[in-house]
Amino acid sequence: MTSPRRIHPNRYKGNPHGDRSRRHSSFDNNHAGLSLGSRDVIVAGQWVVLGRIGEGSFGEIFEVRDINTHRHYAIKRERRKENGGSQLKHENVMYDVLAGGDGIPQCHWYGHFDGFTCIVMDLLGPSLGQLAQSVSCMELDIATDLVSQMVSIVEHIHSRGVILRDVKPENFVFGAHLPPLYNDNDGVKPTCKQVFQDYWCTNDPKLYAIDFGLTCYWRDPHTGVAYSDTKKHIRDKTGTARYASIQVHRGNLPSRRDDLESIGYILLDLVLGGRLPWAGVHAKNSKAGWDKVWRVKVDTPLSELCAGLPQAVVDFIAYTRSLRFMDQPDYDRLRGFLHAAAAGPDHYNQPDQIVTSPPPLSNETDDDHYELFAMDDMKHHLPTVPETPKKVGWNTHKRLDMTDWTND
Structure with missing residues (x-):
């Protein structure tokens, strides 16, 4: 170790x-x-x-x-x-x-x-993000099942003393090796259920977590003692702005709660077809983009953010936001919210009100603590046909570019 x-x-x-x-x-x-x-x-x-x-x-x-x-x-x-x-x-x-x-x-x-x-x-196989871009819609029961798998995977990762710090659909992939998901049938995309029936012959596809490059320990791997919150403001944001927690936006040290809040935003992204309120934010650089996304997240009430969705979805996100830095998340409770959302309101006993208020916005304007990347996060929610890459050999080197508001 x-x-x-x-x-x-x-x-x-x-x-x-x-x-x-x-x-x-x-x-x-x-x-x-x-x-x-x-x-x-x-x-x-x-x-x-x-x-x-x-x-x-x-x-x-x-x-x-x-x-x-x-x-x-x-x-x-x-x-x-x-x-x-x-x-x-x-x-x-x-x-x-x-x-x-x-x-x-x-x-x-x-x-x-x-x-x-x-x-x-x-x-x-392909990522959850690729699936989302390849279908016309993702049904709520499918989205909650996939997100429930994500909660269980993240629970295991947390149990080993590790947090991911960059939870996003592109970092969860399916185990099956499939033909390209997108079929251009006169420009009409299939539903997610149609994809499962046509390609996988199962309604229970399995997810795997990948990309552990930004992971870190939330507790000492030798003693098992949790690291305390240093209260130090982190100006270099880590992860992807689209799914980052409010605490990460604020510059607080990430912990288990932040991975789970990011999962909540992924759930919304899947069922809303990429139409998150902050998906239309435009900015000239990474820092400005992070700040604008943060402000939209803070200013958008959960009732508005989850409009038209079951109360259990609201409670899922409210619960993750209510957790304190050192709190042990109740993963069973989160999976319960997801099960209830899929089952319908008649099967949901709403818990006592979960009180959560976003932290106040900071007036922090320093630009020199952010690495700038060329990206256009807003294109993620638009219907696009996955690009077919040019196959090249081991000895061919290519200049790399960035594709998201992702700081590292």
Whole structure:
């Protein structure tokens, strides 16, 4: 186990499976029949590189085939740094810490190859974010089932003393390897239920959490003692503004409550079809974007934010906002809210009023504590056709760009 890891603002942003809107399904396997040849790249004498399937700010991800079992995996790589720092090294540690939990992918190898730090992991399917963009609507019962899985996965992560700090749909992926989700049937998208019936033949798809690059410990991994709130204002925001908790917007140290509040915003995003009130915010840079999104979150009453949705959805978000820094979340209660939302008002016994008031807005205007990224978060809610990436080889390097208001 490494030494205790606390909050480090300047961590990377990235999806370990790359940008899922641009990844190839393993069914798009033009490389599947490759035989070993002089031009094949074989990592660590075991994995044949088939082609690049995604990228992130950390580096790139490739699909590989085990030469012994012929099974397909994903390999992530980042160029080795002179100072020895490695995002993937930290992620490898996190896979060891979280191993064995439901919804946690398996890490198969970590090491160095061809001037890169590499990690081999399970090859998984499309992300929840990709699914949301590929359907015309997501029914409430499906959304609550998927979010309930997310709560359980995050509960396991928290039980190992870790918080995610960047909870978003792109960081939860399905286990099945599927054809591309989007079918252009005269521009008409299917419903989520139609996708499940047509492609998965099941109404119970399983989610996995990925991207542990921004994770940190909420308690000392050696003693098990929870870290206390330092009350220190954090000016470098971590995560994705769209789903960040109010406390993170305020600059407070993140804890378990913040992961769960982010899940609440994901639930709203799914059932509202991406039409969150702050989805239309425009800003010239990352700091201004974070500040504007924060103000909309604070100024929008929960009753208005959840208009037309069951009271249990309101109570889910209200509960996460009511938690204090050191509080142990009641994960069963959260799953109960989700079950009640899907079951309907006749099956919901509303709890005593959950009192929560957003913290006051700060007048903080310092710009030099924010890293600026080129992004357009607002495009996330618009109907788009996932871009088909150009397959390139191991030795082709591409300049990376950012795609969200995500600080690292």
